[in-house]
Amino acid sequence: MGKTFNVEAHHLVPKHTKLSDAETKKLFEKYNITSKELPKILDTDPVIESLGAKAGDVIKVNRASETAGETVYYREVVDE
Amino acid sequence: MKKEHDELINGYQDKLSPKVLDEIRDNVPADVTKERLTRIMEAVYAVYSQAKICPGECVGLVSAESIGEPGTQMVLRTFHFAGVAEMNVTMGLPRLIEIFDGRKLISTPTMEIYFKKQYGKPEQVRKFAVEIKETVMHEVISDSTLDLLEQTIKIKVNEVLIKDLDLSVADVAKLIKSKIKHFSVNIEGNEIELAYTGKTEEMKEIHSVKEKIKEIKVRGLKRIKQVLPVKRGEEYIILTSGSNLKDVLVLEGVDVTRTTSNDIHEIRNTLGIEAARRAIIDEACKVIGAQGLNIDLRHIMLVADTMCMSGAVKGITRYGIVSEKASVLARASFETPLRHLINAALIGEKDKLSSVVENVMVNQPVPLGTGLPGLVTKMK
Numbered sequence: 001m002g003k004t005f006n007v008e009a010h011h012l013v014p015k016h017t018k019l020s021d022a023e024t025k026k027l028f029e030k031y032n033i034t035s036k037e038l039p040k041i042l043d044t045d046p047v048i049e050s051l052g053a054k055a056g057d058v059i060k061v062n063r064a065s066e067t068a069g070e071t072v073y074y075r076e077v078v079d080e
Numbered sequence: 081m082k083k084e085h086d087e088l089i090n091g092y093q094d095k096l097s098p099k100v101l102d103e104i105r106d107n108v109p110a111d112v113t114k115e116r117l118t119r120i121m122e123a124v125y126a127v128y129s130q131a132k133i134c135p136g137e138c139v140g141l142v143s144a145e146s147i148g149e150p151g152t153q154m155v156l157r158t159f160h161f162a163g164v165a166e167m168n169v170t171m172g173l174p175r176l177i178e179i180f181d182g183r184k185l186i187s188t189p190t191m192e193i194y195f196k197k198q199y200g201k202p203e204q205v206r207k208f209a210v211e212i213k214e215t216v217m218h219e220v221i222s223d224s225t226l227d228l229l230e231q232t233i234k235i236k237v238n239e240v241l242i243k244d245l246d247l248s249v250a251d252v253a254k255l256i257k258s259k260i261k262h263f264s265v266n267i268e269g270n271e272i273e274l275a276y277t278g279k280t281e282e283m284k285e286i287h288s289v290k291e292k293i294k295e296i297k298v299r300g301l302k303r304i305k306q307v308l309p310v311k312r313g314e315e316y317i318i319l320t321s322g323s324n325l326k327d328v329l330v331l332e333g334v335d336v337t338r339t340t341s342n343d344i345h346e347i348r349n350t351l352g353i354e355a356a357r358r359a360i361i362d363e364a365c366k367v368i369g370a371q372g373l374n375i376d377l378r379h380i381m382l383v384a385d386t387m388c389m390s391g392a393v394k395g396i397t398r399y400g401i402v403s404e405k406a407s408v409l410a411r412a413s414f415e416t417p418l419r420h421l422i423n424a425a426l427i428g429e430k431d432k433l434s435s436v437v438e439n440v441m442v443n444q445p446v447p448l449g450t451g452l453p454g455l456v457t458k459m460k
Binding site: 004007011039040063067070075 | 097098099100101102329330336337338340347349350351352353354355358359362377378381385388389390391392
């Protein structure tokens, strides 16, 4: 179907942002990890498609949380 | 609140969660001195640090117990209410198992369709409901006969029903014509006559065409079996039985921000993995809340996060997250041990004994709590 809708407007979808290379490096240094340890997000994910991120990118997710107010989560984009 | 107080509180942004900071901002009296506020912040930080989970704590085990115990008190049966104008939805333990198993086919998929304000009038909502409900041909025809000698099929259309759908006999005939080949279509009153024009004289084929006609979709969206407009609060929404989020969200007038389904996999496919994680938490909380039980949200969040680790929704089953464990022995200890061991033996898999279950099996300290850190001797 040709018609689309704005995925990111939905209340279930938290804010996704693509990290720059410098930010990614800083993140890996802060937690002493490599991209292997990060949770994954598929490149076919509707949000990733609308963001235009590619495999290997790191996505920052700002989740609303009942227990902490807001939490930050990171996912690595991978090929399906 | 003075400016310097704000700065002091903001200085703790990396150390305390936003919710705690907000609570401090709301509850601290405006005339508090800076020294006192500093002491407050230090005390809060000390308590917060103590409440944090220690490294090596077996959170998964605690979650399993905390969800498992109240689970024993849940109803095992799916209730069906006769004559109640609400949808039947699987609740209780069966639903909880369904969510955590990450089932692709759930027993009662439903949607809640919300509308934008200017589309929310009762008549508009009712009209919308009729339009999205899946109607197939055999619901609108009252009779269909097959004449094998003449090789014709006669279909009697129920005129009252199609009038409700805003269709005419000609529309129905046109629909049939577009779907069926090798037949000429004639209309007589409320009857549609189909005559075979093909060359082969296969009786079976005409039979199958007759059945095929009955399955033609007249109107609506796939899988939406039932619709129910209801009033919730101040607005009208539609509850559906059967779920098709992808096609509903692109329709005009639908409020894209609030319309949801209870099918986790469908949410994953249309809204992404993060939305699916949120949906798992919401759905699980709904079930637990409806049973009058109280499970800490963090346990459910941990389960949902684990299920969504790989980017796709994986259930807590031997095909889901358990199959991703690195250790053969850990996989074998869950379900179907022989199969896992044989497969591992065939490809020569190695087990590094790096996790819990396999170390229990070989009677070694498990890497949990005080068993986690290892001692490294510094050689001179």
